[in-house]
Amino acid sequence: MSHRTFRDARGTEWNVWSVYPGGAERRLVVDRRLGPDPGWRGAERRSGPDRRRSAEPRVRVSPGLEAGWLAFECSSERRRLAPPPAGWEAFSDEELARLCETARLVNRRRRLIE
Numbered sequence: 397m398s399h400r401t402f403r404d405a406r407g408t409e410w411n412v413w414s415v416y417p418g419g420a421e422r423r424l425v426v427d428r429r430l431g432p433d434p435g436w437r438g439a440e441r442r443s444g445p446d447r448r449r450s451a452e453p454r455v456r457v458s459p460g461l462e463a464g465w466l467a468f469e470c471s472s473e474r475r476r477l478a479p480p481p482a483g484w485e486a487f488s489d490e491e492l493a494r495l496c497e498t499a500r501l502v503n504r505r506r507r508l509i510e
Contacts, residue, residue: 402489404496408470412492414480416464417457468496475499 399413465478477499481487484495 398485400485400492402492404493410468410470410492410496412466412468412484412496414464414484415467417462466495466499468499474502476502 399411401409401411403409461476461478463479465476466480466484468475468477475496477495481495484492487495
């Protein structure tokens with residue numbers, strides 16, 4: 397994963413890096429840090445082959461992001477550009493700013509603070 401920092405024409409500082417989906421799997425249904433799954437009844441709920449031995453990718457990404465993306469982030473917003481252009485690491489700040497302008501705005505995730 398490469399990383400760059402640049403400023404756009406308005407003087408906003410942006411961080412940009414490449415993201416390529418890997419073999420990690422996000423558990424989207426239950427956050428186990430918050431306690432046991434309320435649907436758990438003490439029996440094994442899994443069925444079928446062991447997923448750890450599966451040859452298919454385990455990362456679920458939105459359509460269009462399978463080949464990776466450039467992530468742009470400043471203090472107030474995040475953006476994604478898919479797929480990442482070849483050689484983007486060597487682009488000038490102006491070229492990165494143009495890519496950032498065309499990137500899709502992404503909602504920030506809210507962090508749970510207890």
